[in-house]
Amino acid sequence: MAQAQSQHGQTLVGAGVVLLALGLAAGAVSIPSDAGYAGVGPNFLPWLVASALLVCGAFLVFEARTGGFREMDDETFDGPPYWSGFVWMSTGMLVNAALITTLGFILSCTLCFVLAARGLRNSQGKTTPGLRPWLTDLGVGVLIAAPVYWLFTKFLAINLPGLTHSGWL
């Protein structure tokens, strides 16, 4: 069963590469071929990459359909994927991307930290109920995000978004 499933996944990966190749080719159509003195124009490499990926993708699909990808490492982590943890972490990252300019670096990153840590805790199956782990993560998140923010904005003068213009929050 696991074998069949992984072959299914491998076919999808191969198909994804083929799709990427077709997308690149579609984009290459609109790039002018004017080569000037150079002999090859700005559309040469796009076409080359698109064709090469098409060949690679087709070959990957072929391998997947005929016994699976060749010469794979033994998978050390072969349990079923823990999707709910993945959702926690993904939410954390996407919320961070969406809110960083409004909430500022410290708060937005702390939020990302709390959500990602929650997913990881759950994946280990060690979550204790109640508020305590939430508060711990919140505290640790602030303790990482705030000094990083100050280090970068105050010491290295790199612009990171803040909630206020003080440079402290």
Added chain:
Amino acid sequence: MMDIWSQLLQGFATAGTPVNLLWAFVGCALGTAVGVLPGIGPATAVAMLLPITAQVEATASMIFFAGIYYGAMYGGSTTSILLNTPGETASMVTAMEGNKMAKSGRAGAALATAAIGSFVAGTFATIFVTLFAPIVAEYAVKLGPPEYFCLMLLAFTTVSAVLGQSTVRGLTALFVGLALGLIGMDQITGQARYTGNVPELIDGVEIVLVAVGLFAVAEALHAVLFEGRLVESENKMSRVSMTVSDWRRSIPAWLRGTAIGAPFGCIPAGGTEIPTFLSYAAEKKLAKGSNKAEFGNKGAIEGVAGPEAANNATVTTALIPLLTLGIPVSNTTAILMGAFQNYGIQPGPQLFTSSSALVWALIASLYIGNVMLLVLNLPLVGFWVKLLRVPKPQLYAGILIFATVGAYGMRQSAFDLFLLYAIGILGLVMRRFNFPTAPVVVGMILGPLAEAQLRNAISIGEGSAWVFLQRPMSLTLLLIVASVLVVPHFLKRRQVTQV
């Protein structure tokens, strides 16, 4: 010769200022820490810190990054000896014997031989860099665009087709990297490619984003999806010291490891897998009597000393192709090249003349850093070992904060954070299906340069590709590329038929 000596002294003078020494020290300490911590390696650490290139002066930040680069090699062996989890490929060989030694109560001796061996190999390899890099640079100045293009082709071939297990997956990764490199303005004509009218994409995709996404974010996503139930066990520490017999067995192994590793770094073939495995095989073959019986059993000290030295020698001499030819062959050297580019410096043969102060300060800092790392890793090893106990949820969630700094700090654009997540997903899929990541990063950073060299070469040939075959050097390189592609398959087939 005298010239090299005086320039090296000048380099020591630059690297030895208190501020630069501090940068080197912070780099080495940070490098050791990221080496010890699972889930984050030198490439990721340097990539996340690339935004500092906007503010920190070039010499200081290159010294800092170099410290992280080889500091991580020292730290990596600590993890592979003490932790029973599969580490990165560079320390995989060290783990084979190191773990066995640690299980039979000799963790301290294994850590000591790894640290001292790294120091010996690192120092010898730095001498090698000092002596040979200027010579290679002098020669490389004479190479024209056709030769350069062929060299890059060689780097692409070795990094994608030869080093990984599967040629087709390596090539797929390479072309994905080249495709990422295509996004943005074409260097020669200024033509926008694959920007899809998104203004953020006109400048192209930042290498930081790709590196941090492929390594850090993908690693965190992989951890939450698959590694939750993983039970880790830690080997017991013992006193970090070596007996007389340990020394007697380690010294020749260090020297042999260095001799095996150093040449591998110089050729654009990248990777530490081959030299470390070769060194391991050599030590096993040369061992006699009761020492030989320890291999794979109680753990033989030669099996740690040799590969660890080979690893560090390769990593150090890998700076030669980077500095003299501008050709990176590993993830980390590719990111270092990105750091140079942020300063508007193009690594290559001119580097030794145009930025000689910077280069020599960097080389001098390698000597200084190796001494610092020996001190950091021998008496202070107990401190680093504590890092192994950082709980995984906080570790990976914290890595995501640093990933945000790296990705956002480069261009101050929230769009990049969405892109970071997308690249993280790509990295997760690649990891799951066993695609190598180095070809993506190398392809992305070298692709645009190779394209420019190709066009220049064909202009030289007045529009004809025959130019590659008419010049002896580029023809030779093309033949090497062809043989690198064909010979391994041939050997494999012969092996199969013989068995």
